[in-house]
Amino acid sequence: MSALKLLVHLFIPHESNNQKARILHPISLGLIAMFLIGFQLILSLGYASFPKVLGYAANIAPLEVIRLTNVQREANGLSPLTENTILDSAAIAKGNDMIAKGYWAHFAPDGTSPWSFFLSFGYKYQYAGENLARDFSDAASAVNAWMASPTHKENILNPHYKEVGIGVVEGSLAGADTTIIVQFFGTALSGAPSIPLAEAKEIAPSPAPVLTVATSSPIPQTEVVPSISKSVSSPFAFTKNLSLGIVGLLLLVLSIDLIVVRRRRIARIGGRTLAHIAYLGMILAVILILKAGQII
Amino acid sequence: MRSFVKHLPHFLSLFGILFAGFAGLILFSYDKNFQLSIAVAAAAAYVAWGVVHHILHKDFHFEIFLEYLAVAILGLTIIFSLIIRS
Numbered sequence: 001m002s003a004l005k006l007l008v009h010l011f012i013p014h015e016s017n018n019q020k021a022r023i024l025h026p027i028s029l030g031l032i033a034m035f036l037i038g039f040q041l042i043l044s045l046g047y048a049s050f051p052k053v054l055g056y057a058a059n060i061a062p063l064e065v066i067r068l069t070n071v072q073r074e075a076n077g078l079s080p081l082t083e084n085t086i087l088d089s090a091a092i093a094k095g096n097d098m099i100a101k102g103y104w105a106h107f108a109p110d111g112t113s114p115w116s117f118f119l120s121f122g123y124k125y126q127y128a129g130e131n132l133a134r135d136f137s138d139a140a141s142a143v144n145a146w147m148a149s150p151t152h153k154e155n156i157l158n159p160h161y162k163e164v165g166i167g168v169v170e171g172s173l174a175g176a177d178t179t180i181i182v183q184f185f186g187t188a189l190s191g192a193p194s195i196p197l198a199e200a201k202e203i204a205p206s207p208a209p210v211l212t213v214a215t216s217s218p219i220p221q222t223e224v225v226p227s228i229s230k231s232v233s234s235p236f237a238f239t240k241n242l243s244l245g246i247v248g249l250l251l252l253v254l255s256i257d258l259i260v261v262r263r264r265r266i267a268r269i270g271g272r273t274l275a276h277i278a279y280l281g282m283i284l285a286v287i288l289i290l291k292a293g294q295i296i
Numbered sequence: 297m298r299s300f301v302k303h304l305p306h307f308l309s310l311f312g313i314l315f316a317g318f319a320g321l322i323l324f325s326y327d328k329n330f331q332l333s334i335a336v337a338a339a340a341a342y343v344a345w346g347v348v349h350h351i352l353h354k355d356f357h358f359e360i361f362l363e364y365l366a367v368a369i370l371g372l373t374i375i376f377s378l379i380i381r382s
Contacts, residue, residue: 026359029366033373040377135382149326236381243374250370269355271346271363272303275310279342282314283371286321292382295326 011253013260019268021253032246039242043235060181062088062166064139069156069164069183072147076157084186087165090117091182095169098180104173106130106296118186127160129185134178135236136293142181145295152295161185236292247284251277306349313341328379335375339368
């Protein structure tokens with residue numbers, strides 16, 4: 001079979017493919033789905049086996065996170081937060097703790113609370129809160145994701161907070177290279193009316209935190225991301241580009257199918273091509289809009 | 297075009313299902329598990345739409361069901377890959 005005949009067979013309704021492009025047959029679509037699953041497995045193995053080669057880093061500037069947070073506060077009629085270097089250090093320590101102990105949560109598996117980092121760095125608070133984000137490629141995406149979540153938005157727009165600290169830490173979580181953003185909010189107890197520590201308020205998006213006494217433990221240092229851009233070639237980017245290619249090709253073949261079948265007045269047993277185009281069009285829109293990153 | 301106009305009420309319901317799925321995936325971008333549930337629901341609704349549509353037009357065959365199922369599985373695989381990687 002010549003190359004041209006093969007292309008026709010694969011992509012255009014013809015006698016050789018029973019008047020439907022071979023790539024649109026259920027078996028071919030199933031094979032493409034299996035290829036995608038295999039690609040994900042290879043990608044995971046590749047990143048686990050060659051993290052130094054395939055690893056990626058994001059471009060997160062702590063000052064930009066603070067600036068964007070304050071833009072949101074000011075847009076909602078609230079006073080901007082002041083950066084506190086003690087909170088910065090506490091946030092970096094929290095990020096390092098997550099990397100060292102391999103967890104992604106407000107509370108460590110050993111019960112260490114976010115608030116213990118405030119206290120271990122000498123920040124006695126009247127109010128305290130924490131937002132976490134990981135795998136975002138830039139500060140704006142992370143702040144936008146927090147603002148899209150009601151509980152995280154509540155933290156950002158909480159009028160009780162006066163200060164903020166940001167820790168951006170890079171490391172490996174569950175075998176995957178990641179960049180974690182820790183956002184600590186606080187209002188220092190010293191500048192406030194005398195309120196016993198036991199009545200202090202802590203706010204994390206979920207679950208509701210419980211006040212515990214601070215525990216200090218040695219925290220292994222890992223690399224702290226500087227505010228300098230590095231390469232961005234994440235598994236998400238690979239997956240997104242491959243998905244775009246496959247869905248784009250299928251939409252093109254379906255469009256050709258729609259035109260050819262109508263012009264040649266081909267009668268065949270099959271689903272509605274327009275319905276497939278609508279469904280894959282939705283998938284394409286989702287691919288284009290989905291962005292990397294998780295928040296808790 | 298005549299075929300599309302003939303099936304317009306059916307296609308409007310399909311577009312509604314797909315738009316609801318798309319909007320849900322965007323609105324609940326902070327909850328991955330819910331996003332995965334929405335993707336499954338949209339894919340299942342798409343297959344169900346295909347079956348009902350062809351039964352009503354008296355041209356339903358098992359091969360058609362397989363075709364809708366294959367497209368839905370492919371779409372789900374893509375959405376799952378992206379959501380899990382995001």
